[in-house]
Amino acid sequence: GENVEQHPSTLSVQEGDSAVIKCTYSDSASNYFPWYKQELGKRPQLIIDIRSNVGEKKDQRIAVTLNKTAKHFSLHITETQPEDSAVYFCAAGTYKYIFGTGTRLKVLA
């Protein structure tokens, strides 16, 4: 069946360093790849997305890259801050999304 794998499951970085989270997907028909940030007990919030006709997208300190041939996409956060600490989820799909299992990011002050 359709599957999205996400790594790592936990990630600790020093404030100011970069963080990278990687996902792979199985359904070659997927054409939309969003990333969500979820704080404890809260709803997931969309932070950035990318469509299949684009290889890279950047929004201030956040960027996403997509390699459709390898079925691989990544989230890059630069100059991390303590408020970036949260769980991050990748997803892939078309009319419905399959989510990865999440990455708990801790930014150490």
Next chain:
Amino acid sequence: DGGITQSPKYLFRKEGQNVTLSCEQNLNHDAMYWYRQDPGQGLRLIYYSQIVNDFQKGDIAEGYSVSREKKESFPLTVTSAQKNPTAFYLCASRTDINYGYTFGSGTRLTVV
């Protein structure tokens, strides 16, 4: 103020009971979704609906039922056939396939 509203925020269910979780949106979105989130895990799709009066099973539909009689509403019933219903339930909606979901604030269901 446009958005997607889930109620109640907390729900307790006794063994053998059916309970219904409410999801209402005023965003004029066609598609609506129900996901289940267990501690430390990702979101798993229960049911989704792309249009009124039509819905499809997701990956873990057993023990759940839904209806989509109105565009704005997509209630989820957790039946007694769902043996492990304790989880955080998230409802989402989307305008079309080129956009991400808008999530509700969730309902935390606990079996007592």
